[in-house]
Amino acid sequence: MIPIQQILVRCTEEQLESILSSCQTIMSHMEFVTGHTSLQLAGDNEQYWKIYGLNCLVFTELAARAQGKTKRNPNPLMK
Numbered sequence: 244m245i246p247i248q249q250i251l252v253r254c255t256e257e258q259l260e261s262i263l264s265s266c267q268t269i270m271s272h273m274e275f276v277t278g279h280t281s282l283q284l285a286g287d288n289e290q291y292w293k294i295y296g297l298n299c300l301v302f303t304e305l306a307a308r309a310q311g312k313t314k315r316n317p318n319p320l321m322k
Contacts, residue, residue, distance in 0.1 A: 245320055247297065251304045252316045259305050266298035 251259065273291055274281055284291040307313040 247300055248304075249320060251300060252313065253318070253320065254304075255315065256305065256308065259301050263298060263301045263305065266294050266301065269294055270298070 254262070270281065270284075270291065273284055273288070273294075277284065277288075279287070281291075285295070304313070308315070
């Protein structure tokens with residue numbers, strides 16, 4: 244299995260921003276549909292945590308790139 248970090252370092256900034264936006268939208272929809280707050284969902288819903296984790300990983304990658312700590316790796320994962 245390929246770690247998500249290895250996928251994220253190959254994404255462009257635009258792709259990362261799109262993923263970040265999508266995570267936030269899904270989390271908001273989950274709150275709306277269930278009628279629960281984010282804290283309630285975080286306590287009860289494993290899927291909410293998975294999306295939240297992805298959101299954090301993408302944000303961290305974007306922040307590292309903005310600070311010049313990492314750069315995009317354009318090499319394919321598999322040859």
